[in-house]
Amino acid sequence: MANEQLKQLYDVLDDTTALLHKTLGSTYLDAAIESGENLMAHTVHQEDGLPSQATVDKLTEQYATIDLSDYSAEELRQALQLVLVKAVQTDGIEPNKQVTPDAMASLATFVATTFHANMPETMTVADPTVGSGNLLYAVMNQLHAAKNVTVKGVGIDNDDTLLAFADMSAGLQHLDVQLFHQDALADLPVTNADLVIADLPVGYYPLDERAKTFETAAESGHSYAHHLLIEQSLKMLKPGSFGFFYVPANVFKSKEAAGLTAWMTKAAHFQGLLNLPESLFADPAAQKSLLILQKPGEHTKQASQVLLGTFPDLSDRKAFTEFIASVQAWAKANLA
Template identity: 25%
Template sequence: MNMATIETAFGLVLTNVQLLETHLVTHFYDALIEQNVGYLGRAELDAVRGNNEKLRALSLTKSDWQKVYQFALIKGAKDMQLQPNHQLTPDAIGYIINFMIETLHPKTALSILELGSGTGNLAETLLTGLLDKEIDYTGFELDDLMIDLSASIADVMGTNAKFLQIDAVRPQVIEPVDFLISDLPVGYYPDDAVASRSKVASATEHTYAHHLLMAQGFKYLKDGGYAVFIAPSDLLSSAQSDLLKKWLLDYARVAAVVTLPADIVTENNQKAIFILQKASQTKAPFVFPLTSLTNPEIVQNFMAQFRKNML
């Protein structure tokens, strides 16, 4: 990976996006979608076509493109002031999830379902990071813009990611998967009639959407399979947690809880990675406070402890 090449590519993409924003009188992410379409076809503006020719001449790898898009998505999130549930999952967390998947699923082929795939950044981090695995990835996302954005990025990168416009709380007919992942969108689910069908439904108020996604997503998981959820660290002690814990006793084993550093989240909302297994409760979960994602000694100690306790 050549950072100078990546910086050059990002500059060309950013210039085109800004040209398209002005030309189309639109916002950053919509212009990025148009840039992706123009890169794969023929852009309308001469300047955009010229920059795309320079981009093609760089011969970017999938990993290069993943970095370019990460920078572009971060820039777009700042420009558009996106709500927290639409913010991209940081690459540092994606790399930790890569490690978890590699440790827990040594087989070469695996299927992954992501609930609330958003910009697709986590998907592409997995697909460009798990190089020794044949991955069948599907992302469920309800938002029109996010679906168009993530699909257009996958087209340019040439990954096999599939993104479907689906309300993941509602039942779907799909083949069971090896891994379920989600950077859970936090908040209340508005449709009480749909929520009432779930084991985690509240009888007194709107039900938490992240609880509903966990319970519904587990139905798509193979027996013995793992779910990796990024959620508020107080998931098991917050409001409606009694309903969630009752569901856990019946359907899932809490295999691990890894709290994440406070400096990688916003709005004073500390998060953790919860690993659940579709299996009966057999042993105490592995609990680890991961205080840094940039200190090699801390990360290596975490990895060693994770392998020791999870295998």
């Protein structure tokens, strides 16, 4: 871990979560939520005599070693992320709900700051599949650090437990975030975002009648959720703003891709598709790409040459520096 202070924070969160998990018989994720809320409230929540007073005393002693004012929002997020990874492993949480790696947040932030040469003083970033909030909050923190802008967040998810973790995490980080417990393909709570970022779940959407209201719906059978979410996300954006979507690397090779491509051609500017390094994925079949779409606006245009390429391995500094320079040159030449 980066430093001893951060390690101390993680150790306290990890130890107290493990103790609550054992004492309450809850899932590890629920215990992590409760531990974070205890730390934020400076008190240990008891209900029906649980946890026991002896456990409360032990937890209180551990929380007392942490002064939250010593930590930045990003440090708090990093510690919570490690607890979340352990919760995923302990509880056997399904792949579509696992943690987006920090590297993916950093790559998205780099592209966002490159494409948004002049960011507004206050901007809204939305994630329609926010889950635990890790990707959204990393991007918010990094955008603030890079551009010194005020960043507000909007997150949507249908998993109430992950949203509870996201709510606790936002509270500890003092982030300005609105979270909505709903189907992201239902009526949208936001239509004026400056940026949409999403690590899209892959699979079929079960509500065929609702899917039929989307142009990217399959002609027959279930539709791909990630196709529908891309279309829905564009409705969340202000004209001229960007959507960054982590999608399967073979997104345009499936038999259903024709509908997605036809919709994109008329509804969006398809500005880029950047493959992520294979080294980020244990299984090559799970490799993802960053799809970059822009909502048409008064001063926007479709780039004559779409930005295509593959991010080099992050450990290859020379190749990565050259790649960053090429992306910056592309943005300067192709974006209004």
